[in-house]
Amino acid sequence: MKIEVTQAEGAVLIALSGEIVNREDQSAASELISQKLEEGERTFVLDLSQVPYVSSLGIAVLVGAHVKVSDSEGKLRLVNPRPKVAKILEMTKVNDFFRTYSSVEEALSAD
Amino acid sequence: MQTESTNDLILELHSTRDCMTQVVETLSEAFEGLRLPEDATFDIKLATQEAVVNAVEHGNGADERKMVRVRCHTNEDTITVTVSDEGNGFDPGSVPNPTLPENILKESGRGLFLIHQLCDEVRFNDRGNEITFVKKIARGE
Numbered sequence: 001m002k003i004e005v006t007q008a009e010g011a012v013l014i015a016l017s018g019e020i021v022n023r024e025d026q027s028a029a030s031e032l033i034s035q036k037l038e039e040g041e042r043t044f045v046l047d048l049s050q051v052p053y054v055s056s057l058g059i060a061v062l063v064g065a066h067v068k069v070s071d072s073e074g075k076l077r078l079v080n081p082r083p084k085v086a087k088i089l090e091m092t093k094v095n096d097f098f099r100t101y102s103s104v105e106e107a108l109s110a111d
Numbered sequence: 112m113q114t115e116s117t118n119d120l121i122l123e124l125h126s127t128r129d130c131m132t133q134v135v136e137t138l139s140e141a142f143e144g145l146r147l148p149e150d151a152t153f154d155i156k157l158a159t160q161e162a163v164v165n166a167v168e169h170g171n172g173a174d175e176r177k178m179v180r181v182r183c184h185t186n187e188d189t190i191t192v193t194v195s196d197e198g199n200g201f202d203p204g205s206v207p208n209p210t211l212p213e214n215i216l217k218e219s220g221r222g223l224f225l226i227h228q229l230c231d232e233v234r235f236n237d238r239g240n241e242i243t244f245v246k247k248i249a250r251g252e
Binding site for chain 1 (some may be wrong): 128129131134150153157160161165201209210215217219221224225228229
């Protein structure tokens with residue numbers, strides 16, 4: 001898994017790409033969110049358009065991010081999860097915790 | 112690694128963090144040759160991934176000296192995968208439902224649940240260190 005981080009319009013834009021395949025991937029994403037929260041960031045846009053699918057490890061990354069951001073009264077928005085990602089989000093019943101958008105621009109301009 | 116025939120595959124791997132990737136890549140190559148429906152192969156590969164992660168982390172305690180064994184048999188109607196480890200086994204009935212409110216925000220505990228959701232049949236050996244799951248092939252998908 002690759003992680004690209006940029007700052008955009010008052011939000012942290014995190015673009016994930018590739019498969020989330022091991023605990024190192026999970027830790028890297030978790031540590032990044034923690035670091036940005038410590039720096040005072042509260043709005044996160046997670047671009048999933050380049051993630052082909054997620055396993056339970058991927059769900060762990062997303063749920064972990066949701067818990068951290070919510071505990072800090074922040075917002076986490078998902079962008080363009082592919083059908084196989086959306087399927088697993090729905091299957092594990094965690095989809096209700098996430099607001100999803102069809103583009104980064106839409107997510108950045110959301111309330 | 113050992114391949115018995117086009118429709119049978121046996122893999123024996125050390126419990127490394129990379130072995131799951133190796134299993135999925137090998138299955139992908141095998142399924143390509145069999146021209147199976149993509150939906151079915153996605154589900155069985157993801158279920159296998161979950162089972163191998165469980166075998167490595169929970170069964171073998173991430174001890175690289177211990178082996179994970181994967182068998183895959185494909186026929187006209189089904190894909191059957193068996194994953195076993197060298198651990199003491201566990202009681203599958205004791206695994207909490209990860210969709211219950213008290214568990215839904217836990218980061219772990221979804222692997223076995225996903226296997227049940229993705230496959231048509233799931234069973235264990237008596238010791239609890241071997242899982243077998245079956246995916247029906249819906250031709251014409």
